[in-house]
Amino acid sequence: MQSSKCIISKIFGVVTLLIFFSSLFSCDSFFKKEEDKAPLARVGESYLYKEDIQDLLKNNVSKEDSAAFVTNYINNWATKQLLLSKSKINLPQEQLSEFNQLIENYKTDLYTRAYKEALVSQSQDTIISDAELASFYEREKQNFRLKEKIVRLRFIELPKQFLNKDNVQKSLDRFNTKDERFLDSIGIQFKKLNFNDSLWVKASRIVNEIPPLTFENEDRYLKKSQFFELQDSLGVYLAKVTDVLGVNETSPLSFVKPTIKQVLLNRRRLEHIRKLETEIIDDAIKDKEFEVYE
Numbered sequence: 347m348q349s350s351k352c353i354i355s356k357i358f359g360v361v362t363l364l365i366f367f368s369s370l371f372s373c374d375s376f377f378k379k380e381e382d383k384a385p386l387a388r389v390g391e392s393y394l395y396k397e398d399i400q401d402l403l404k405n406n407v408s409k410e411d412s413a414a415f416v417t418n419y420i421n422n423w424a425t426k427q428l429l430l431s432k433s434k435i436n437l438p439q440e441q442l443s444e445f446n447q448l449i450e451n452y453k454t455d456l457y458t459r460a461y462k463e464a465l466v467s468q469s470q471d472t473i474i475s476d477a478e479l480a481s482f483y484e485r486e487k488q489n490f491r492l493k494e495k496i497v498r499l500r501f502i503e504l505p506k507q508f509l510n511k512d513n514v515q516k517s518l519d520r521f522n523t524k525d526e527r528f529l530d531s532i533g534i535q536f537k538k539l540n541f542n543d544s545l546w547v548k549a550s551r552i553v554n555e556i557p558p559l560t561f562e563n564e565d566r567y568l569k570k571s572q573f574f575e576l577q578d579s580l581g582v583y584l585a586k587v588t589d590v591l592g593v594n595e596t597s598p599l600s601f602v603k604p605t606i607k608q609v610l611l612n613r614r615r616l617e618h619i620r621k622l623e624t625e626i627i628d629d630a631i632k633d634k635e636f637e638v639y640e
Contacts, residue, residue, distance in 0.1 A: 383395050384396040389427035392427050399416065403415070462619055469618070474606075490602050492592065497548075497552060497589070498546055498590075500585065501585045502585075503537040503583050505537060517529050519573045552564075558577065559583075568587055
């Protein structure tokens, strides 16, 4: 009479065979998937499959262009594979070892950097208060010297044949509450407009927006309290300059606020990463995952 252990062993064997054969003929089996793969080329033990280049083929490309692209891609792939194979045979072992170490170091850096960035992005506070911005600005004010003239102005570009130019000009220059309402009411007729004269703008940007204004004549027009009118074949350009700061003057806080915010966020991020690395080491030591031997 067979022992129970022997019977269980035979049953287990039969079940294993059934599972194996059912997987062979299953539409979802591993081997079936391999058979479905369409190889395009082989170099040694490396295969290039159709799905490897599927995403590279665009729908709007002709069959002739697709065929040429695939042929070129296969040849390039084969060249790289053959060169890689030859390099492993013919390069000195010391050099191969050095390259393998570089690859491992790069892979480690890639994984760890991505992991740290993911942790930081999940937990880092990205809100910088106005008080933090102002405090940093006051401490570092001497480092915020302008490298280019900046300007505050109101600006309108009119079509060449605009009929009500004189009233627009007076309202833009004076710009009281009534004038602002008037300009807003007919703003749809303007080609371009900017009424926000609290915003500092680089002089180079203004020169690009107003074709008749050039780097040679900007000092004539971009002066504090200056109103100017320029025109060319495209339109009429009206502007009232409300303030100007020149090269080497201190940047206003509003102008450098985005830069300061980025600096503070980068500092906070680096501090968070250092804290994270310290906590990882401390936790590993506590859990006996990390030990240093004398």
